[in-house]
Amino acid sequence: MSCFFLRPTKVLLRACPFLFSFLVVPTSFAQIQNQPDDGQWVMAAKNHASTRYSTLNQITTENVASLKLAWTFSTGTLKGQEAAPLVVNNTMYVVTPFPNLLYALDLTKPGAPLKWMYQPAIEPASQGVACCDVVNRGAAYYKGRIYYNLLDVQTVAVDANTGKEIWRTKLGDINKGESMTMAPIVAKGVVIVGNSGGEFGVRGWLAGVDAETGKVKWRAYATGPDKDVLIGSNFKPFYKMDQGTDLGMKTWPADTWKIGGASAWSWISYDPDLDLFYYGTSNPSPWNPEQRLGSNKWSSTLFARRPETGEASWAYQMNPHDIHDYDGVNENVLLDLTINGRARKVLAHPDRNGHMYIIDRATGEVISAEKYAYSNTSVAVDLKTGELKLNPTKATGYNTVRDACPAPPGSKDWQPSSFSPRTGYLYLPHNNLCYESQAVQANYIAGTPFVGMNVRMYAGPGGNRGIMSAWDPATAKTVWSTDEMFPVWSGTVVTAGDVVFYGTMDGWFKALDARNGKPLWKFKVGSGIIGQPVTYKGPDGKQYVAVLSGVGGWSGAVVSGGLNGVDGTGALGFVNAMSDLGKYTTKGGMLYVFSLP
Amino acid sequence: MIQTQDVLPNVPNQEEDISNLERVWRRGRGLFGWLSVTTHQAIGMRYIVTAFVMLLVGGIEALLMRIQLAKPNNTFLNPDLYNQIFTTHGTTMMFLFAVPMMEGMAIYLVPLMCGTRNVAFPRLNAFGYWMFLGGVLFLYWGVFTGAAPDMGWFAYPPLSGPQFTPGKRTDVWAQMITFTEFSALCVATEIVVTILKMRTPGMTLNRIPLYVWSLLIQSFMVIFAMPAIVVASSYLLSDRTIGTHFVNPAEGGDPLLYQHIFWFFGHPEVYIIFIPALGFVSAIVSANARREVFGYPAMVLSQIANGFIAFGLWVHHMFATGLPQIGEAFFTASSMMIAITSGVQIFCWIATLWTGRPRMTTSLYFVYGFIAIFVLGGMTGVMLASVPLDLQVHDTYFVIAHFHYVLIGGAVFPLFGAFYHWFPKMTGRLMSERLGRWNFWVLFIGFNLTFFPMHILGLKGMPRRVYTYPPEVGWGSISQLATLGAFIIAIGGIMFLANVFMSRKTGSVAGNNPWEADSLEWAASSPPAPYNFEYLPVATTRTPMWVPREERAFVTGLRTDRREVLVTTLMDAEPHHRYVLPGSSIWPFITAITVTIGFIGSVFNPWYIISGSILTFFGLLGWFWPRRSTEIRDEAGVRA
Amino acid sequence: MFFRSLSALTIGAGLFLTGCQREKRDIRPSPTRLAVYGDAAKESALRPGGPINPQPVVTNPYNSSGYDISEGQRLFSWYNCNGCHANGGGAIGPPLIKQQWIYGGEPANIFDTIIKGRPNGMPAWGGRIPEYQVWQIVAYVRSMNGQQPTSATPTRPDTIETNPQTLRNRTSGETK
């Protein structure tokens, strides 16, 4: 299937120079190595290209073994801590899971004391519509304000210095099952946020909120007629299967698109040159595929849109008529690669279905889509038509399907990967889960789950439930990989010191050699890690690594929700694979910050 | 000295022998004695009486259903009650009436016809009866406490499964199956051994009466078919009580597997019921046509073929489940094949009547009724074997009509004939022939009035097992007709009961052989002595009773001071050795109680299997406590 | 012999007529069910001024019938209870197989929880689900904890194995 040729000689990274005057614009691979970034962490994915790569290089493969705990901070909450702390202007901002507190910690003082705390007005009932723990994936900093989402479908802007609420906008209704857990990004003065609730039969949307006023500038639904999806004359999907009018309505049985899911609950990347941002939509609702015949556009779809108007430029549906809950929401890492001697602006999208999509981010053409993890639900992606060739023996339905891999959380769920231009590798924290399922008639009651599938997950081949691996987009091969007992549900960060950091659900924070995956250092924290590690340069000039510990999320719900492990179908079937988690970790909510002595 | 046998050999010590026999075979006194009985006449009669009571109960249930269906949108029964009643009706008729009744008749008649003193395993025989009674009582405990099964007598999962039939209703049904199948297997075993090893000398395989042949075939069928239903009901029971997944498709089980296993039993079950009835017909025909049944080898061979083919056509109960066409064609052909073997037997009987001198007794009336009804049922059976026709009439009143035609026509009419035929043997008095003919005509007319219209109902689209129907479908007047017929049948039943009770008191005394019939049971007195014969009669021809008295032979030399019988060889029935049968014992009853405790308890708590087993161990300990040697290898004398 | 066996049968049949709650099927709910639950459904063990004597007890009218528990099981999925509580193990909502109840585990407490909702995500179903159905759900929820007669409790649904009681012996997910 290797009809293309990749060479890693020219890998370009794009950040967003005009937003942060203090940022140096890297224009070439060489420059990145030479020109250090500012050592801050202003958005969850580090930069708009979502590389999670820091040029800080104090911590290296040689000295990482002597990394020591610098200080800690308790978030005061015990649910899954999925957020990335932000570091801007010597202040660290930590967002907690529900009740979505925002802490500002003063890094200039020893022990980083609390500067202020913002406690939003939030509806506690919203906890009942959060499918997979009441997590929050972080905030974004822009022009002196912290923007983040509240579980009860509100977006807030908080003054970064004082902790005062500047505006708070209600964007949806928990009584329709909507919630918000994603980390927003800000592009061209527009805060881009999306809803969660693919398991509640919401109608997915992504909204552009004016950063200044909090007014909704546009809202792009993922289902329904083209005008709702903000598909206009400039919409040019690359593949025929995605072309046509009102597909968001016509690819559904009558009126089912209104409760068809396809929420945008995860990552957004932005390319300022093309002026396009990229995000994926979630699974269609309900999971039971028999209740929604058709390709169910635009669920499990990658969208490219303009930040100012929300207008769609192209779309590519990775999993038409998704039958395995393969959300398309995973991160899109924007890379500039030279392929077949041609410089191409691409995005790398490790999808839940196990394929690593390398897509031309200007046109939406799939350049390659090799499998990066074990998958038997699909065969391959046809690059001519863009279609995913499925394995019919693993198609879910009213019959029982066993040993379908990957399981609904996919080969990789939301847990973001990182990319090091130094090695040219993507660092993929991912899962190794298979499952058995049987569809049952799902009943729609607004504000309650709309799933219709009995699921039980278990470890995939090898018996380990998680894998940390490095993927070389040049050769489309895994370079190295490390097995983990539990799914690697934390994000990763890679530094110019060639160290990759990630955490495990049994509570180890680990550093690996980015080149060969050799374990270099590990530290046992209080609770399992599912957060996104970050690295920053402190006011003292030292490089710090920070991560939130506190197990939870979909995978950790068995501990954070106190679930009973005897019922394997708990947490949408994840409990079956995780019922022993409680033996290894307990609930927690603690920030750990490390530095060299 | 009371002589009971019609002819006695001229041997010394006759008086002593007879008084010995009287003493040795005497039943114990009081309740204890009653519970300890192991003689085949007593056990057989208990089966017959219990099964007859079940027939009446099942009949009452049928009447309740007919009342409910007599008019559209009737509210006489609510659906819950109706479902319980039709399930109990089917279950009762199949498991608690038909099979046990045939078994009871066999237990009563086979040793007599084979010219021996008792069945091969008298205690097992008693045990089998108590188990059967346990099943009866358990099911009707359910009926009276609202736990009657309500998922149809074949209990298809998932409807019968834990999710859709809450409570203990299915469990009661499934465990009742275990009880009755246990009992059926006990009976089948002892009948087979009795027939094969305890025939009187001279009764070679080709001299066995056709009735005994039918029982031999039926018993083998029981042995092969019943384990299947025990498996099916155990699957169901363990799915329900201990959470297994035999028939849960989602966990790799298969509801169709249950159907296959069930019908692998269920279809032979029909033949298990009516093959003995064909035996009745043969016996009645030969006695009343006053010649032996025409085409003895053809009769025997077609019965055996029936027995085999019966196992190869269960799938015609499942044509609508969506089978591959080639499989359907195979089962169509095999299902129709049974018509050949059945046809041959019908032809033979007609030929017998044709070439004989029919004496129109009531039992022969019932045989003619049988031929009319059964042949019609056979015709509809051929229709049901055809896949396209079956798709239309399957699970409709057409099928109801069909199987009542073959089961009532094929089994109950011969059975009534058999009652009239053997009643004098069992009680010593003849039943009233006059009332008998009335009885026949009322039953015959009532039957056809009830069930013939059901063919039409089926063609008009009435599915079975509906508790009511709206007026606009136009089933009302036909249903009313059927209900009327059902009450006429009930009148017929009452007439029969009246005849039984009156004749027991006032019927004319029968004598040993009122019909001048041909088989050996007529050599014994009416009713037979507990030991059947003073001296076992020897069969010198296929029709030993038509051998002139002076030419008859007897077995002498068997010891009479213990329950000694003669074991003969399988093929030629040559004397092989003496065997002492066990006498009365309370242990079969006690063991049956312990097993019952285990079975019933396990429905509520699986641990009862353990405690029941331990108790049963003690029961068996008592049962098998060593006695003196039972076997004496010694040729018994045969004396002409 | 005939009569004796007949009379034995009759006496036996008489013995059977022992009542059996489990099989009761009240297909039609009674039109009204009045009850004051507020007092009985206390969620705290502290009773200022000492305990009230005698304690008012609210019993579930649909307590021990297999049919009602099974109806409760059906409604548990019809009303999407299993969406949040899975098959008792919990997911979005807390597990229902447990010793400790956040808001009390008495029938009246569970009834209250369903009707009124609870602040941290439990929806208030009152005003829509008829009362008799709530009681049936209560009976089913309690049956998950073995608080109903096991003989009346369905052992598992006919889907993939989701019943905690039969899952208990499975491996805890470490290897498979």
Added chain:
Amino acid sequence: MTSYGRAAKLLCFAAFTDALAFCATDAQSVVNPVGPQSGKIAGLWWFFFWLLGAIFLLVMVAALWTLTRPNRGLAQEPLEGTHQVSQETESRATRVVTGASIATVVILFVLIVASVSTGKGLAELPYKKNTLTIEVMGTQWWWNITYQNSDSSLVFTTANEIHIPTGRPVQIRGLSNDVIHSFWVPNLHGKADFIPSRVNTEWIQADKPGVYRGQCAEFCGLQHAHMIIYVIAETPENFRKWYEHQLQPAGQPSDPTTQRGQQVFMNNACVYCHQIRGTDAAGQNGPDLTHFGSRLGIAANTVPNTPGNLGGWIADPQSTKPGNHMATVAVNSADMQPLINYLESLK
């Protein structure tokens, strides 16, 4: 009317005085075929009926003949003393019985051939062009119906009533949501069992417009008797109109009463189980009510769809159909009429 139909009349006149009841209603009749499938089966049926009927009569005549004096003992030999028949008589009987047995074999062979070839004929329909696929899901105790199409925007769900165009082969794709059900519309075709976790298909075609009644034929619990389905065969033109109308969401209520009715519907447990497209109600447990007003019956066609019946059904579902799964919802008397009006307005 076909010759079979005439024969049916003949049969019922001959057999029953109550001919009217038998012949007046034939909307659920095996012997009133309106399509190729049921036509072939009915043809086979009459072939079997006449052939087997003749054989039956023959056997009866033979059996009764034995009762007539001249045939006692064929050759009038004395039997009483010896119970023996002469060799000659015996061999004559042997010849007759052998002949009859051979005839049985031959006839059965003919029947098997007829049956199997009809079976093959029934399997022809799927090979025709321009087919329509309808997914029917049996549920305790109603039918969920989804019209399928490769263009999913033409897919919609309704309940308990199938409309089909005449002259067009229709594939019924059968599923079950709980226990085994059996789909049976006798005027069109035989049964197909719908078994959980399996898909069973059946091909039907109606050549004559009309309303054909069918009902579940496999016992499925308390309300097995009231699991009725209507197949309404229409001209292709009418069918297209109906189809297009069904695709539309429910109309918004225009007058205050129906508006109030919609509110009542939304405020009660109704929304937990029923869907009305175009509103927020999207429950899937019960039948889709989007175009409820246009349907023939209520409660899986247990009773005709009249306002009175609807009121009774909502007020006390357990009296119309005891044991059914519809919740008894306390709708106060002032709200009942608006609710009925609203539901009946969903044409």
